[in-house]
Every structure is written in structure tokens, then in C-alpha cells.
């Protein structure tokens with residue numbers, strides 16, 4: 001049987017059948033004890049578990065019997081972040097959860113073709129949390145709706161869950177590479193080459209946006225206790241039933257990216273295809289219905305047809321390929337722009353070079369933080385020279401990336417906008433052209449702690465600022481030896497969150 005995952009807002013009602021059956025399936029999983037590998041909490045702990053946080057939030061108590069040590073070692077704390085395994089690991093995680101929910105649904109005499117819906121917050125009027133998830137009641141008015149979560153605070157921490165359209169983007173879809181650089185250039189659509197990476201440092205393109213942002217925007221934080229919403233922290237995110245609809249959308253976007261003829265294919269590197277097991281690291285393994293273990297590799301996750309499911313909509317949301325439009329702005333005819341974009345998209349290797357960086361680490365607190373990035377004039381001139389394309393050019397102009405390196409802190413719900421070269425005294429919202437992107441610190445708490453598996457390096461985010469630099473260049477303003485960066489949090493950041501940034505750097509990449 002082939003399964004079709006459909007848009008949750010277009011199923012035909014707030015409590016359309018697939019949503020109602022999802023709720024019943026979740027209820028059945030929630031009724032199972034923690035040590036049952038097909039229980040709701042066991043499944044959330046596969047993504048990540050922090051005992052203290054679970055206890056504080058009321059998701060773990062004295063009566064719970066933990067699973068066996070063997071089950072914990074095999075299954076828990078497995079999610080892949082800051083890694084080229086981010087997409088394939090989560091695809092397997094969705095497939096297994098979907099199979100367990102479907103099994104529960106079938107046991108209740110529900111539809112055998114049930115599939116997980118997805119939440120496409122980019123569509124007009126679909127940026128709100130789907131109605132059934134926001135009501136404490138079932139459709140008949142009785143309480144205890146299993147899709148409802150108290151610890152979901154939203155972008156304004158007031159319980160109103162709407163994804164602001166200007167806080168998410170799909171820039172990553174235009175990235176031609178699946179795997180990118182962990183040296184300052186594009187981290188790629190899918191992330192950087194890593195081993196088993198439960199809490200990696202450099203977040204990939206689609207992971208940073210929209211994945212991380214939606215997590216923090218939905219989850220937010222409790223204004224009273226300061227505790228994160230479930231979705232804001234990887235150690236609690238899987239407890240929220242909306243997690244799975246968000247990840248189904250990220251999974252869908254992977255397929256959208258794969259269908260773009262201007263982009264590359266999934267990695268052929270054996271370490272990606274065969275996964276961490278091939279190099280002696282932890283196996284990707286998940287419990288299927290009945291608690292039977294299923295192991296999988298990233299290579300097995302590439303082809304939706306082989307996996308037996310699809311999406312009802314895989315249309316690409318962006319029109320013209322970014323590079324073609326860019327070359328036209330630099331004066332090429334559309335034919336010449338198209339030809340150069342095509343001929344350089346798959347050129348290898350990519351070379352990456354530091355243009356400049358801040359001299360000291362900085363603290364993000366209050367309503368904004370500014371920093372000056374000092375550029376090396378000679379390297380900056382190389383970038384400028386690369387912008388001078390003609391119809392005869394065989395080399396594409398540089399792409400430029402802003403790196404926020406080693407971001408550390410205690411509060412995963414922190415989100416902020418990053419602006420480059422805003423005019424003095426300008427109101428940031430009036431200058432969308434200077435917006436590099438929105439960063440959300442999903443995973444920062446965990447990544448900041450040094451333990452036996454992690455160095456505590458924090459998180460590194462890479463934002464493409466080619467569009468900002470191009471505009472400066474075309475107006476003759478990319479000639480100074482500093483770039484000014486302004487970080488504008490969505491909410492004032494308390495000192496207690498201890499958010500620090502190791503350095504802010506700018507890199508050029510060619511092609």
C-alpha cells in the first residue's frame with residue numbers, strides 16, 4: 001500500500017478524520033507505560049530526554065519504571081542534529097512513529113491507509129497552529145484531547161501559536177549542495193559531514209531554516225517559570241504531537257529540493273549512504289509496532305517510492321533559480337545568466353575563504369546587540385572582482401556567508417533576527433533587504449555542556465548574505481572595511497539566559 005501524507009489544513013475540517021484518528025492513535029500510545037518501546041514517552045525519549053526537565057514539566061514521575069538499560073542504550077537520545085544525517089535520521093523516525101500510530105489506529109478499527117499529515121506554515125492562512133491541536137477538548141466537548149499541550153507558548157509567549165512569515169524562510173531550497181562546508185561556507189541544504197551526531201555544532205541549511213525556527217516559535221517559553229515550551233528543546237520536542245507534523249513538512253521539503261533540476265543529489269559518500277554503523281558508531285534503530293527493532297541507513301531513506309509513501313503537494317515555492325536572477329541583476333541577459341548559472345552550479349571543488357571576523361566574543365542580551373566585523377581589504381576586493389561578470393564569464397560570482405560561531409546559552413527558545421549594515425538609527429523592520437535571516441537556538445542548552453560525548457562547543461549557524469552584499473555592491477557601498485551586524489531578539493533576552501556568540505565571521509565561497 002502506498003501512503004499519502006496530506007496538508008493538515010486541507011483535510012476538510014478542523015477535526016477531519018485523519019486528525020481525529022491521529023488523536024486516537026496518540027491517546028493509545030500515551031496510555032502505554034514508559035518502558036514500552038511503542039509508548040508516546042519512549043518515542044519522545046528516542047529524540048532526546050533530559051530527566052530533570054521531564055520531571056519539572058510533569059512528564060516523568062516516581063511510579064515510572066524505566067526501560068531496560070539495553071533498550072535505553074539502543075534507542076534513546078538518538079536524534080541527529082548539526083549533521084548530514086539530520087534529514088535521513090528524522091525520515092526514519094517519522095516512518096517508524098507513523099507505523100506505530102497506524103497500528104494503534106487499525107487496532108481501533110480505523111483506516112489502514114492512515115498517514116501522518118504535515119503542517120505547511122508557509123501557505124497563506126496556514127501559519128496558525130492547526131485548530132485541533134490548540135483545543136483542550138475533543139470535538140464532542142469532552143476534555144483530555146491528546147493533541148493539546150499546555151507547554152506551547154508561541155512566538156510571543158502568550159499561548160497564541162502563529163508562525164510569523166518574516167521569521168521563517170526557504171533560502172535553503174536554492175542551495176545546490178546537499179552537503180556543505182563546516183569551514184564557513186554554505187553548510188549545504190542537508191548539513192555537514194559528521195559521524196553519529198546527537199548534538200552537532202554546525203546546523204545545515206534546512207535545519208536552521210525553517211526547522212529550528214519553527215521549533216522555537218511554536219514552543220516559546222513559559223513567561224512565569226522560564227521553562228521552555230516542549231517544542232523549543234530537543235529533549236522534550238517529541239512529546240508534543242505537533243512535532244510530527246512539523247517534521248513531516250521538513251521531510252516534504254527534502255523531496256521538493258531533490259526535484260529541483262538545478263540542485264545536486266543526495267550524497268554518494270559511503271559514510272552518508274551506510275550511516276554511522278559503517279564506521280563503528282551507533283546504529284539508527286527504532287521500535288516498530290509490537291516493539292520490534294528496525295535498523296536503517298541514510299541511503300535507504302532517499303527514495304520515497306521505495307519507502308512506499310508520498311506527499312500530496314511537492315510544488316516548489318520559489319520561482320526563478322536564485323543564481324540566474326542574481327546574474328541578471330549584475331547585467332547579464334537572461335540567456336547568458338541561465339547558461340552561467342548552469343555551468344557553474346555543479347563545479348567542484350568549492351573554495352571557502354575568511355573575509356573577516358569580530359575580534360572578541362559577544363553577549364546577546366536585552367533588546368539588541370551590535371557587532372562590527374572587520375574585513376580584510378584584499379579578500380574583500382577578491383569578492384568584488386568576482387561580481388564583475390560578463391557574457392563571457394566562466395566563473396560564477398562569490399557567494400557570501402555570515403557565520404555565528406559557537407553560540408552558547410541556556411535558553412533554547414531564544415530567537416533573533418540578524419541584520420547587516422542597517423543605516424544608523426533605522427527601524428529594523430523597515431529594512432527587510434538588510435535581513436540576513438532569523439536564528440533560533442534549538443539545541444543550544446545541550447550543545448553548550450561539555451560531557452563525555454560533546455565538547456560543549458555550542459551551535460554554529462550560517463546565513464547566506466549574498467543578497468545583502470550584492471545590494472551594497474550595486475549601490476557602491478561594499479567598499480568599507482567593516483560590516484555592521486545587528487542582532488534583534490524577538491523578545492528581550494534576559495542576562496540569565498547567558499547567550500554568548502564566540503565570534504561572527506564572513507566567508508566568501510566560489511563557485
Ligand SMILES: [Cu+2]
Nearest residue numbers: 211215237247
Ligand atoms: Cu526537529
